Amino acid sequence: MRVANLTKAVVISSAMILAAGCSTTSTTTDGGAAGAANGGQSGANSYGGGANGGVSAGQIVTQEDLKRLQTVFYFDFDKAVVRQQGFADLEAHARYLAQNPAASVRLEGHADERGTREYNMALGERRAKSVERLLMVNGATANQIETVSLGEEKPAMIGHSADAWGKNRRVELKYLTK
């Protein structure tokens, strides 16, 4: 019962935030700029966000658009806060999901090798859930998203450098094929 109520509360608040989000982001979001900014930072994604990338809010997000979006989102050590530069692309993913109710994603949370494995498993889940929340407040529904944590078990980059650690503290967003 408690869980059911909580879910309802989350959905209502998501809807409210979504409504608020629509009224403000339409003028400010520029995915292309956000993508370019990403490229210059260490630990930034290498998948999306080229000069022509990004999707403006309110538009229909096409499959072509999806290919240009960032699908890997990075985090600070022992933190699960999505960095600002990932917001625009996550909003676009959320809109795509809202516009395509049959589409669904898997969010894989990861941690770097430092610290203990089970704590990192929990941290990876917390990161995946942060991304899930951002998708949901922007219009995706819970049944379109599954989360799994892989902790430090599947590093993107082998090595004991700050660079490797930065690349490994991530959430990977993967569309599921039906």
Added chain:
Amino acid sequence: MVKLKQLIVLACCALVSLSLRAELVVEVTQGVESPTRIAVVPFANDSGVALSEDIAGVIQQDLNRSGFFETMPRENMLGFPSRRNDVYFRDWRISRMDYVVIGRVEPGASGNLNVTYELFDVLREESVLTEPVSVSPKGLRDAAHFVADRIFEQLTGLKGAFSTQVVYVTAEQLSAGKQRFRLVLADWDGARAQTILESPEPILSPAWSMDGSKLAYVSFETGKPSIYVQHLASGRRERVQSFPGLNGAPAWSPDGNQLALVLSRDGNPEIYLLNLQTRALERITRHYGIDTEPSWSPDGKSLIFTSDRGGQPQIYQLDIASRNLKRLTFEGNYNARGRLTQDGRFLAMVHRSQGGGNGFEIAVQDLKTDRVDILTRSGLVESPSIAPNGSVVIYATQEGTRGVLAAVSLDGRVQFRMPASQGDVREPAWSPYLN
């Protein structure tokens, strides 16, 4: 309510038989300042059959690798006595030995072998310990570990842990995006390693039941984490928990009736107790932070666990009956995966010092005085597991880009390294006493 019984899936274990090669080799990298000097003379074989093991060789290795002893190389021995009357104490005194071990193997009843050993004090020229041991011809290595345990206990006062085993996980990168994970069971010294589970997906957190007959662990073989229990004798295994979200960090209660584990089915990681008979599940932590890595106190009355409820991971102790919570660690900005010694006095954990940069080390906290000693200087350690006699902590560390196992005595004086022949080795778990 989810019907728990439907989740208990009986599955056949992917048992892979491996040759009995040594996967790990123990190297002592640092020993005690004045180890006891002991000569283990090759045992005479009066059995009439060829022996599959060099018994004295195994005993010598055990004692040497414990760090408490310095053993005499065979080539320096002036003779190989196997009976009391042939032991010339003067020779051993000249070689500056404190103790000498001799022994012989003779035919026993119904195809067994009788191994007789005798331990002498060289200075006092007297027999300290002697005993016949009856074994099957296949059990010679076990007999050797048994004798090493007896000698170790006689001379150090600590119960020997040479007859124990370890489980650990190895990971190999086969090709891009393709890995092989193995759960491996071996003697404490790395010999007789056998793979007991193989999977393309991660395996972690192996935990021994207190009677040494079963393991619980986490496997991602379905793409998501589930907790399995595997019976070591038969290889039979069952999936005991697979809720949405995390299913992790299983820990057996001392009486073997319960598993403490971590589930995030209520939204975030919390610790639960699973009754293995009734399958009843009881949630025992309630906090929006991360609660994980439960481990039982030896009396079974409380659990220690890692929580970041204070802003950083620290170790807490929860009294199960009263639900009273006590924070145990205050030094350092990262303390996790605590394990208690069998007397409940010392807490071994992964520790990062305040201002210690990126160094994650093994530390031991004396719970009586709250003194914290950092035992390693490796930088990237994890997964401490304490030998059942409380003398040594085994842990995982990095050598280059490869994970290896290492061990350190609780007082920090003896360090071992156990480099594996292949793969990335991690997650060691030391068995309880097995006999």
